[in-house]
Amino acid sequence: MKGINMETLLRIEDLETVFRSDDGEVKAVDGVSFEVGEGEMVGLVGESGCGKSVTALSIMRLIPDPPGRITGGVVRFGGRDLLSLSEKEMRKVRGNEISIVFQEPLSSLNPVFTCGEQVREAIALHQKLGRRASKEKAIEMLRLVRMPDPEKRYKSYPHQMSGGMRQRVMIAMALSCEPKLLIADEPSTALDVSVQAQIMELMLSLRESMEMAVLLITHDLAVVAQMVDRVIVMYAGVVVEEAPLGSLFERPAHPYTEGLLGSIPKLGSRVDRLPSIEGSVPDPLRLPPGCRFSDRCPKRFDRCTEAEPEMFTVSSGHRSRCWLLAESEGS
């Protein structure tokens, strides 16, 4: 397990991102704080709509404005607060120091240019290389992401490739400037299961060889289980639990995390019906009073609906936002 003496690469403090809607302002991210160490692989987990993708886009300052806006917080990266950089300075960070891979590899590629051209453009944006040199580098990047026949594939258009190959192109583009942090926003969700595994394995090996940190965003705890050092669980715009991988799987402290873990099918065990969490994610405009999970929580008691819990420390590096912990601490 890493994490003890690691230098902090990214530190987010009280990040707040709101979206304006017809019914009022929605706080999609409401005071999120976490860290990613250099070379660390962190999983950011939660149901759709919990704010994990908005957190990622906020780090990159890519929130569409209007309707969205980052209204507070600090995103410290390499000694700077990204939120206070000018747009021009921020452009030098994007794709160069922090890269992001999106979920949909087809629509994330420009349909009218060849894949090779697009990798080449990603290189040319941040590196002063001639046409020849940047093309060679692009082919080298395609080889690095294990694209079959990279010279030939350089000239292929996105629609001529399979989903897995397209995602490889996206990864090649994201890694072309050797970023210190890669944000992968559900990179394998749109792919077949077998291709998913290949892409995940590729990311794992590239992360080792390039010594970069990865923030892996997913709704699937099973994906996270094989890969990451640490897990951050989000629910309705806040972080509800944060723990080293082993600790989270052995002793989940938040009932929501327990629910998520319970709904992973286990090989070899026979169940008729997978357990699931009752209800659905609350409407962000009508959050339940107190703890945001209180209306779905099987362990709810009086205090849960009275006030929102803070983050309580469970053990070293393991924290959780649940009143149950205050009870056990207090007694």
Added chain:
Amino acid sequence: MRGIGQNGESKGRGLWSAGWARFRDNRLAMTGAVIVLLLYFVAILAPILTPYDPIEHGDIPRMRYMQPNPQHLFGTDKFGRDVFTRVLYGSRISLTISFLAVLISVVFGSVVGAVAGYSGGFIDAVIMRIVDALMAIPRLFLLLTCVALFSGSIWLIVVLLGVTGWMATARLVRGQILSLRGQDFVRAAEALGAGRKRIVLKHLIPNTLTVIVVAATLRIGGIILAEAALSFLGLGVPPPTPSWGQMVFEGREALLGAWWVSTFPGIIIAVTVIGYNLLGDGLRDAFDPRQYV
């Protein structure tokens, strides 16, 4: 995966060659393309195709208003000039004016439309209200006033037709950009650190290029008609330089006695406009980007 990637027909081909394959199978579109290409050939090869001079007067008493005959296929006009020769040379004027005017209006309109669509919000609103205001000005009257103020020349006509025709392109491109702007590949380009200018020029405009080319082709017909109308009103290309509209105008006074002077340039105008419109329709069918994205 949608679109052409699925069927083997276009596997291994780019966007353009797949469109070209569809275009080739469209008989009307090919007819239009042949007409347009033929016109450009004729314009370039005019001196080879005819022994006569388009401007110099003929032996007036003898050559004036000759009926179409083997020496003068389209007959002669009141100055004894060969109408066929003047139609050939006139194609140079019509094609040059229409091409350049459309180029000006399309380039300018695309950039304005792209900036408006990508910027959105206040900038978009201001630009589009200006476009609305300009569209409300009757074009022909504006043209007539300008030509009357500054004496007519080919370049003035080109610039006038160009700068009065960009608004429709701006609207069209803006609409396209609006639908492209929210797409993932634009966000992905932003995530790689691409700036505004690069996104507009490298990602947005190339994706609207097929639409722009189609619209431009369809607009050329309109410009040719506008030029003909101006020349017909005596405010277009100054004589003796031959232009089709002006030839129709000049033949008007002898229409009953010498029908050929107006009729042949009139037919050519119609054929040219039809040719461009067929070509434009064919291009749209072949390259409609909705089949890809």
